[in-house]
Amino acid sequence: MTGMSSLVPQPRGFIEKSGGAQEFTEAWLANRRLSEHTRAAYRRDVHGWVSWCTEQNLDPLRATFLDVNAYARALEARPMAAATVARKMSGVSSWYDFLVKLQAVPANPVSGADRPYVSRDHSATLGLTPGEVGDILAAADRQHGPTALRDRAVITFLADLGLRVSEACGLDATDVGWERGHRTLRFVGKGGRARRRALTPGASTALDAYLSERGTHPGPLFATATGGRLDRHAVFRLVRKLAAEAGIPGADRLSPHSLRHAFATAARDVGIPLEDVQDAMGHADPRTTRRYDRDRHNLDRDPSYSIAAARARRSPA
Known part of the structure; x- marks a missing residue:
């Protein structure tokens, strides 16, 4: 632990000190x-766990898997979706992994806890058909006002590229460029991985229309009226507003992630190989990409048809 003492608080007794848990969490996040x-999100997850421990008069450094189980059951009783509980426990588990490395605790108590089962074959995100995506883009085309061109560009990036909302909001003007005849985006995606994507003609056209108004000066690509960075909450509201204007059922339950799911489904439906879709979306695990593909159980895509057709072509007339 040489050199770490200047970066993190002393582990024993830090919970009792005002702000100690927050200081330790910030040191963990900095790494x-x-x-x-x-x-x-991780900051909220750890804060929720530490607050619950305080209510139970429990030192988090002495918590066992039984305490973690009790916390998970308390979350489920609110009620809270299994996927949300699992995500919160994942954040707390990562926090404890950091404590283990610092020898503040002998083991990670979340490792032995009873985590909620979350099917990798299911996503709670409300999906969209290709026609509904087209309707949302058409609704964006009909907008007027000072943010209309920006909003059209944002929606087109989400629909055509399947970007995460955080990736779209985090883009800077300098991330846009050209490479071997392709209009490109270069940015840092989830997990700190460098990403590169090609803009579609539609995305490029929408971007140019917006840049003609915004200008090409440095700073956030999608900016507010004051020059600040457009945030994810504004994009959530935009998606739902456009979906409602397009008459899409469940518009108030849609999210930017719905467009990301639609991108994966459409790509697979037109025959794009799974690994290419995985790379485009920046997924580390192909199973995640498969979960995003809402049409993966469509019998029209059953490989038996292709195999039978190939066999027929090989057979003599």
Whole structure:
């Protein structure tokens, strides 16, 4: 632990000190390459756990897997979706992994806890058909006002590229460029991984229309009226507003992630190989990409048809 004492508080007794848990959490987050959105989520997850421990008069450094189980059951009783509980426990588990490395605790109590089962074959995100995506883009085309061109460009980036909302909001003007005849985006995605994507003609056209108004000066690509960075909450509201104007059922339950799911489904439906879709979306695990593909169980895509057709072509007339 040489050299770490200047970076993190002393582990024993830090919970009792005012702000100690927050200070330790910030040291943990500083050692992770995370987006601001993920960093904020992890911060909330650990704060929730530490607050619950305080209510139970429990020192988090002495918590066992039984305590973690009790916390998970308390979250489920609120009620809270299994996927949300699992995500919160994942954040707390990462926090404890950091404590283990610092020898503040002998083991990670979350490792032995009973985590909620979350099917990798299911996503709670409300999906969109290709026609509904087209309707949202058409609704964006009909907008007027000072933010209309920006909003059209944002929606087109989400629909045509399947970007995460954090990736779209985090883009800077300098991330846009050209490479071997392709209009490109270069940015840092989830997990601190460098990403590169090609703009579609539609995305490029929408971007140029917006840049003609915004200008090409440095700074956030998608900016507010004051020059600040457009945030994810504004994009959530935009997606739902456009979906409602397009008459899409469940518009108030849609999110930017719905467009990301639609991108994966459409790509697979037109025959794009799974690994290419995985790379485009920046997924580390192909199973995640498969979960995003809402049409993966469509019998029209059953490989038996292709195999039978190939066999027929090989057979003599």
